Amino acid sequence: MMLASLWLTALAILFLIALSGFFSGSETALTAASRARMHQKEKSGEPGASAVNQLLQSRERLIGSLLLGNNLVNILASALATTAFLSLFGEAGVVYATLTMTLVVLVFAEVLPKTWAISNPDGFALKVAPYVRVVTLLFGPLVIAVEWVVVRLLRLLGVDTKEGQFLSGQDELRGAVDLLHMEGSVVKDDRDRFGGLLDLEELDVSDVMVHRTNVMSINADDSSTSIVEQALKSPFTRIPLWKDEQDNFVGILHAKDLLRALALVKGEPEKLDIMAVASEVWFVPDTTSLKGQLNAFLKRKSHFSLVVDEYGEVMGLVTLEDILEEIVGEIADEHDIDVKGVKKEPDGSVLVDGSVPIRDLNRVLDWKLPDEEATTIAGLVIHEARQIPEPGQGFTFYNFRFRVLRKDRNRITSLRITPVK
Incomplete structure (x- = not known):
């Protein structure tokens, strides 16, 4: 009779250990499962994905139910094992039961199922989700009561459970992409x-704008023939027109509009009224976000605008291509002048034009120079040096050695940058 009782107790313990492994593995799989992939699987109609997404919408309830079930079966298994060992070994059975159950629970109820689950969390989660939903329904009311008690106890200790630092969706996406890049x-x-x-x-x-010192523009008071010649020699499709002074922009000359007008006057440019061909200038504030400007370009079906500061002074121009290049990288066509301003040297240093944007340099060379205080690499050197350096001067910051090679008046035109090993 006693032998039969011991066998039944052993079978019950094995069953409880298996349940404990189920709870442990389910917790690991469901917390590690990708919500994005599960959402996509649910859209494609994969069985079990809907159950996983429903569980992940209430993580606290899910984890509380699994922890409750896990602790319940572990404690019950330990109690049964202690009873069995006491009947076999007397008072020493407590020690034997403790050592045996610690080893069994650690290996078969914790490490083994969690390692199995983490090796394929999405697949594991899909298989266990329907059964875990039943567990959350059974233990749900008790878990709610436990959560209520825990929240009150934490408040007594001065902890506000509603406060917390949460990543924005953009930061979460950025972190995920960086991590995947590190993993290859x-x-x-x-x-x-x-x-x-x-x-x-x-x-x-x-x-991202082109600074006004680098903007090609045409004097609208020039002769029509001269304006046509300048436009045809230009590598750009849209060219700003100015009158009286170079900051007084009065129109935008589009190459297609100019060609249509030339066709109407049968190729005689002296008969053209350039201002009648030019389109209206679109001015935008320099504080406009790239996302806002991209939406404005799409809404107005325009690709070109001039950027002004708070005083209304023209700072430069921005095009749809400039914004798209922030996403896809440098866009070049057969009419672009291929001057990148970045040249790698055999000794590991890099020759850089002062006007090269820091973001472009970081993208090309996979560097991490800060671009909060300056837009161009020359601006960064001036900001960090707190002076306008002379040719030959060198500075070291951000683990790079910057040596000024050439300067035009107050503008740094060429630098040599060497990573500090």
Whole structure:
């Protein structure tokens, strides 16, 4: 009779250990499962994905139910094992039961199922989700009561459970992409495109605009023949027109509009009224976000605008292509002048034009120079040096050595940058 009782107790303990492994593995799989992948699986109609998503919508209830079930079966299994060992070994059975159950629970109810679950969390979660839903329904009321008690106890200790630091969706996506890049699942170009897309909200048009010192423009008071010649020699499709002074922009000359007008006057440019051909200038504030400007371009079906500061002074121009390049990288066509301003040297240093944007340099060389205080690499050197350096001067910051090679008046035109090993 006693032998039969021991066998029944052993079978009950094995069953409880299996249940404990189920709870442990389910907790690991469901907390590690990707919500994005599960959402996509549910849309494609994969069985079990809907149950997983419903469980993940209430993580506290899910984890509380699994912990409650896990502790319940572990304690019950330990109690049965202690009773069995006491009948076999007397008072020493307590020690034997403690050592045996610790080893069994650790291996078969914790490490083994959790390792199995983490090796394929999505697949494991899909299989156990229907059964876990039953567990959450059974233990749900008790878990709610426990949560209520815990919240009150924490409040007595001065802990507000509603406070917390949560990542925004953009930060979460950025972190996931960076992690996948470190693991080798996402290549650098794709990581840069994801990052550029996420940065649109944080960047202003002043961060990507072409500065007015580099803007090609045409004097509207020039003869029609001269304006046509300048437009045809230009590599750009849209060219700003100015009158009286170079900051007084009065129109935008589009190459297609100019060609249509030339066709109407049978190729005689002296008969053209340039201002009648030019379109109206669109001015935008320099504080406009790239996302907002992209939406404005799409809404107005325009690709070109001039950027002004708070005083109404023209700072530069921004195009749809400038914004798209923040996402996909440099876009070049057969009419672009291929001057990147970045040249790698055999000794590991890099020759850089002062006007090269810091973001472009980081993208090309996979560096992490800060771009909060300056837009161009020359601006960063001036900001950190707190002076306008002379040719030959060198500075070291952010683990790079910056040496000024050339300067034009107060502008740094060429630098040599060497990573500090």
